[in-house]
Amino acid sequence: MRLLTSLVLPAALLLGACGASETTAAPVAETETAAEPAAEEAAIAVEVRDAFIVQPPEGRDVTGGGLYASVSGGALTLIGATTPAASNVELHTMSMENDMMQMRKVESFPVTAETPLVLERGGNHLMFFGLGPIEVGSQVDLSLTFTDESGTEIKVDTKAEVVPPAG
Ligand SMILES: [Cu+2]
The missing domain is CATH 2.60.40.1890 (PCu(A)C copper chaperone)
Incomplete structure (x- = not known):
């Protein structure tokens, strides 16, 4: 049981870290959209x-x-x-x-x-x-x-x- 618990905890931490990095990545995506050469x-x-x-x-x-x-x-x-x-x-x-x-x-x-x-x-x-x-x-x-x-x-x-x- 102790082993299971120690496996679950790091997974939850990873998910949290993932969410945080998505937020910081947003400005990069905006820059890419602005560069689209599709005006015509x-x-x-x-x-x-x-x-x-x-x-x-x-x-x-x-x-x-x-x-x-x-x-x-x-x-x-x-x-x-x-x-x-x-x-x-x-x-x-x-x-x-x-x-x-x-x-x-x-x-x-x-x-x-x-x-x-x-x-x-x-x-x-x-x-x-x-x-x-x-x-x-x-x-x-x-x-x-x-x-x-x-x-x-x-x-x-x-x-x-x-x-x-x-x-
Ligand atoms: Cu008809």
């Missing part, structure tokens, strides 16, 4: 939030979804989306034509600093095909592909919440 890449910033997928009715594997995306420092174009939860994701518009809701596939949606991209139920939206089983309240990985004004692709990974069908 950081010029355009995109924020994606509130992504969702509507749970389809029982037995269906096609459903809609949406998100909110805003940019600063430039304009972007959303050209596609993928998720492991569905085999294909399309970008759709929705409009009233002859008293009928019409959905149309489009190749892209613009996102500008002045006009954030809003994809929602009843408007422009994401359309998921070949959807696997998803549960309301769960989070699904969603990867978005944007292009900037020079055509360079920018990937943004987010999580889409599975929401119940509109009641």
Whole structure:
């Protein structure tokens, strides 16, 4: 028993020492961050939030979804989306034509600093095909592909919440 006690004590002392050295190391980390030469890449910033997928009715594997995306420092174009939860994701518009809701596939949606991209139920939206089983309240990985004004692709990974069908 005496041996065990003497082993435990030094371990506790080591942990204490570790915490102390982490605190003193902080100023070094700050210096490294300040030296990052990423000013050009950081010029355009995109924020994606509130992504969702509507749970389809029982037995269906096609459903809609949406998100909110805003940019600063430039304009972007959303050209596609993928998720492991569905085999294909399309970008759709929705409009009233002859008293009928019409959905149309489009190749892209613009996102500008002045006009954030809003994809929602009843408007422009994401359309998921070949959807696997998803549960309301769960989070699904969603990867978005944007292009900037020079055509360079920018990937943004987010999580889409599975929401119940509109009641
Ligand atoms: Cu659609």
